[in-house]
Each structure stands twice: as structure tokens, then as C-alpha cells.
Amino acid sequence: MGRQPKQPNRQLADLVTEVRLSRKGLARRVVERGAAVGVELAYDHTAVGRWLGGEQPNPPVPELIAEVLTEVAGRRVTTADCGMVAGQASADIGLEFSLSIAEATAAATALWRSDVERRRFLVGASYAVAVYPAASMRWLTMPGPEHPVSGQGFRRIGQTDVDAVRTMTAAFRDLDNRVGGGKVRATIVQYLHSSVAPLLQSSYPEPIGRQLFATAAELTKLAGWAAYDLEEHGLAQRYLIQALRMSRAAGDAGLGAEILAAMSHQATYVGRPGDAVDLARAAQIAARTAGLAVLESECHMVEAHGHAARSDGSMCATSLNAAERAYDRADHARPPWLDYFDAAYLSAKTAHCFRDLGDTARTAQFAELSLDMSGGYTRGRAFNLCLLASARADEDPHEAVRIGREALALAAGLESRRSLAYLREVRHRLAPHADIPDVAEFRHRVLEVATRAD
Structure with missing residues (x-):
């Protein structure tokens, strides 16, 4: 139950009157806005009546109310303007592919911190249908290359710091495959928050910065994959989007393709095969940029699975054939995060399609x-x-x-x-x-x- 002030909320009442929005209309828009960012709500006009009476809803609802009124009023409306207290984190945290590296670092570290704190809006967040297409579009259209800049910390980090994160990532990846995401996810997130976040905020030269963002992206992707394995789909989305953004900061097209393929994999699983096909095609562009035929094969495979989920046998066969051709021309050199993709995995994905x-x-x-x-x-x-x-x-x-x-x-x-x-x-x-x-x-x-x- 939220905090109950003694006085009615005059500020909210004035705003509702100004925008000529009914109580039922406000409740509906708040519920819809919550659904758009993976927060399931069940408000009606009686809830709005309680807000007007002075009840403070739990976070992230004050932020959602402010966002709805901003849209309707055509000007910026804050939670304070609504007579409410803002939470420490926004409901859409982690769902945006940031435009700048500084914003990307802030978004990723805020997500890790909120997850460690088990913020209420992250627990049980549902899959938001619009965010993957938006993130993949920004990935494709963002100009580059970017230049990772040092944080404001006094500590100067180097190769040994990056290598330590790589070692931990390899260990977490092995454990995830052996025991499942539920047994490792919390530990991965804690490591990101307590060990990786301070590194991102330290001082480093650009070559180290690129490696650091790549390893952070890989580990963030693994945290998202573990959430997906637990069927915590809204949480998985946030991690995969932030992983994709950090892979872009690292200038690692191959890792970006792998993350887009993971997004496609999840989209098929949750019943969004059309989105899965689009994400797979974006992944193929990144894989060709990286020059990794085995990665291109994987990206064709996830497209094939999307077509199969749409019951399109012809397009599925086309993608399967493309995957086999790409796999046949692949050499043995590949990044460690792609070691799982072999003939057996190719067969497994083909079996899923059929x-x-x-x-x-x-x-x-x-x-x-x-x-x-x-x-x-x-x-x-x-x-x-x-x-x-x-x-x-x-x-x-x-x-x-x-x-x-x-x-x-x-x-x-x-x-x-x-x-x-x-x-x-x-x-x-x-x-x-x-x-x-x-x-x-x-x-x-x-x-x-x-x-x-x-």
C-alpha cells in the first residue's frame, strides 16, 4: 500500500482537468503505458479516485502517470507536477538503446543496480513487443565508429582487469550450460554491479575501453540469456538491449550479431515470429560485417525458426539452405562465445524447425x-x-x-x-x-x- 497523505492531490486534479481526461481514460492510458514497458497493471477509474484523494501509488506508477500526462498535455510533466514522489528508477529502465556511450553506461549500470535491489517493476516484468524492433533499427542506423571514453574515476585500469572479467565470463557461461540460468543469474548480476560497473567508470585508454565494453556486453548478454532461461522475458529484454548497445560501443559487429540472434530466439519463443525474422535479418547484416561465416549460419538458422513458427515451409527451407551453405564455408576460428555452434547445434535448430x-x-x-x-x-x-x-x-x-x-x-x-x-x-x-x-x-x-x- 502506498503512502497516504492527509490532503487531496490538488496538483493531479488540476492536471486532469486541464487535459480534459476522464478518470477511466487516465487509468486506461496508465495501464497501456505500463504494458508498453513490460509492467502489468490493473487500474480502473476507482484507482484514479484514490490518487486524487491523496494516495501515492507504488513505483513506477507515478512515473507512468507523468509520462501519460506529458503526452496528453503536449508539454513536460514531472512526477512532482503530479503531486507525487518519484521512484529511484524509471519503469522503462534498460529498454532503450542509448544514443551516446555515456548514456549507455548509465543505463546498463542502473539496470544492474536495480536488479540487485530487486526493484518491484523488474520482478515479473512482461515482454514488451515494441522495444526489440526499435533497438535493432537504432543498431542498424547509428553512425560509427564510436570512441569509448574514460569514466571519471581516479583508478587507471588495464589489460589484466579486462582479462579478469573475461575469465569470470567464461566460468559463468560454462555454469549456465551445465546447471541452468536460475542457478547463476543472481551471481552474474551481482558481479556486473559490484565489479564491472566500477571498471566502466574508471580511467582507461581507448583500446582497453573497447575490450572492456565487449566483455561487459558479453556478460550482460549472458545475464539476459539466464533470465530468458527462467522465462523472465521482460527482464531478459532489458539485458539483451543493453548488451547490444555495449557491443556497438566496442565496435564488435560479431558480438552484436550474436545478441540480435538471441533476441530473435526469444521472440520466436514468446510467439512473435515476425519480429524474430526481422531481428535475424538484422543479425545477418552484422555477421557479414564481422566476416564470420559460422555466425552468419547461426543468424540464418534463427530466421528459419521464425519462418517455421509462422508455418512458412518455403521460406524456412530457403533459410535452412542458406545456413548450411554458410556453415560449409566457415573455418575453425571463432570467438569463445560462439563455441556452442557446431554441427550438433545446427541439427538441433533444424529439428526445432521441423x-x-x-x-x-x-x-x-x-x-x-x-x-x-x-x-x-x-x-x-x-x-x-x-x-x-x-x-x-x-x-x-x-x-x-x-x-x-x-x-x-x-x-x-x-x-x-x-x-x-x-x-x-x-x-x-x-x-x-x-x-x-x-x-x-x-x-x-x-x-x-x-x-x-x-
Whole structure:
């Protein structure tokens, strides 16, 4: 419950009268503005009545009210003008691709700090549909190159400081693959806040600055990926946008392509395949700039998955063929953050495409190939086993259960909501065979695990 002043809010009442906005209209606009930045609200005219009576809503609602009245009044309206107290952070923190490096640094560090503090508007933030297209457009149109400038700190940092962040990033990346995003995300964010933020605000020469922004971008991307793995989609968006901005400050087109591909991956997952295709195509432009054929292959693959999710088999096939051609001309040199993309991963993404197109035979074929994967990718193996089990469910439910049990055993060591989503899909595919004892037992175990996690 917010703070309850003794007097009615005359300032807010005067503003509402000035702009000729009904209580119902103000409530609707605040709810819509919240949805645009991933904050779910449920206000109506009675809530506005309480605000006019002097009730102070919890952050970030005062900022949202001020933004709505700014738009309607055609002039700048602050929270103070509304007779309200501003929170320490705006509801749209992290959702904008900043125009300057200084603004980018401030936005990223503010996001890390707010996340460490578990600010209320970040917890459970929903996916905001407009922000990825805006960020990718700014990525494509922003002039360059940029020149990272030193912060105002007295400390002078160098190569050893950047190398330390790289070492930590590699360790976090390995842990994420082995145990899932839920077990590492909070630690990554704390490290960004307590160790990386002070480095960005220190003094450094430009070559060190570029490396620092690249490593910070990579780790920020990993924090976003971990949030995505937990299905905290609004939070993941904010991290991926800030990672993309820092990769631009670093002048690292390849890393930018990888982050855009991650955005595309998430867009398909949340049911925005059209956006996924657009993001994948932006990623391809960046990958060609970087001159990395294997990265270009990945970007064609995420486009193919977007087309498959739209049930467009023809365009999916075109993108799959482009991905294979790019992969065939790739050499072995690649950045460490791209080590996961190999023939097995290519097969797994192809299996996803055929799954979404309803082709169970080819889903099974490529899911089988995807199991010939490197060690250390526990979560990925659980995903691939679930893909295969789902594809086998109708043809051989006993075999699907055997494969599903292997996936379930791996998932037991993970904290990954996406893993549970894959297991639920296997359970759903086995529903027609629920009268078979081992199928019934497996479906019950999946339900128990999923319920316990929820």
C-alpha cells in the first residue's frame, strides 16, 4: 500500500482537468503505458479516485502517470507536477538503446543496480513487443565508429582487469550450460554491479575501453540469456538491449550479431515470429560485417525458426539452405562465445524447425543427430532429448518414455524453466497413450517436477 497523505492531490486534479481526461481514460492510458514497458497493471477509474484523494501509488506508477500526462498535455510533466514522489528508477529502465556511450553506461549500470535491489517493476516484468524492433533499427542506423571514453574515476585500469572479467565470463557461461540460468543469474548480476560497473567508470585508454565494453556486453548478454532461461522475458529484454548497445560501443559487429540472434530466439519463443525474422535479418547484416561465416549460419538458422513458427515451409527451407551453405564455408576460428555452434547445434535448430512445421519424421532424424554433441552442455542435451522423445511419442511411446526419462534425469540438476517447458511438451505428446503404465508413470513424474518448480 502506498503512502497516504492527509490532503487531496490538488496538483493531479488540476492536471486532469486541464487535459480534459476522464478518470477511466487516465487509468486506461496508465495501464497501456505500463504494458508498453513490460509492467502489468490493473487500474480502473476507482484507482484514479484514490490518487486524487491523496494516495501515492507504488513505483513506477507515478512515473507512468507523468509520462501519460506529458503526452496528453503536449508539454513536460514531472512526477512532482503530479503531486507525487518519484521512484529511484524509471519503469522503462534498460529498454532503450542509448544514443551516446555515456548514456549507455548509465543505463546498463542502473539496470544492474536495480536488479540487485530487486526493484518491484523488474520482478515479473512482461515482454514488451515494441522495444526489440526499435533497438535493432537504432543498431542498424547509428553512425560509427564510436570512441569509448574514460569514466571519471581516479583508478587507471588495464589489460589484466579486462582479462579478469573475461575469465569470470567464461566460468559463468560454462555454469549456465551445465546447471541452468536460475542457478547463476543472481551471481552474474551481482558481479556486473559490484565489479564491472566500477571498471566502466574508471580511467582507461581507448583500446582497453573497447575490450572492456565487449566483455561487459558479453556478460550482460549472458545475464539476459539466464533470465530468458527462467522465462523472465521482460527482464531478459532489458539485458539483451543493453548488451547490444555495449557491443556497438566496442565496435564488435560479431558480438552484436550474436545478441540480435538471441533476441530473435526469444521472440520466436514468446510467439512473435515476425519480429524474430526481422531481428535475424538484422543479425545477418552484422555477421557479414564481422566476416564470420559460422555466425552468419547461426543468424540464418534463427530466421528459419521464425519462418517455421509462422508455418512458412518455403521460406524456412530457403533459410535452412542458406545456413548450411554458410556453415560449409566457415573455418575453425571463432570467438569463445560462439563455441556452442557446431554441427550438433545446427541439427538441433533444424529439428526445432521441423517440429514447428509438424514434420515428426524429420524432427526425429535431426534430433538424433543433435545428440552427437560436445560435453558440458547439459541443458542443451536435455532440450534435444525432449525434442526426440516428442517426435517418437506417436510411433513408439515406450521409446519416447525411455528417452524422456533420460531428459528428466538431466533436468533434475538444472534450474531452467525452458527445460520444464520441453518436458511438458513430451508429456502432452504422450497424452493419447496415457493408459500405458510406463507412460502414465512418466507423465505423473513430469507433472510432479513441474508443479514443484512452479
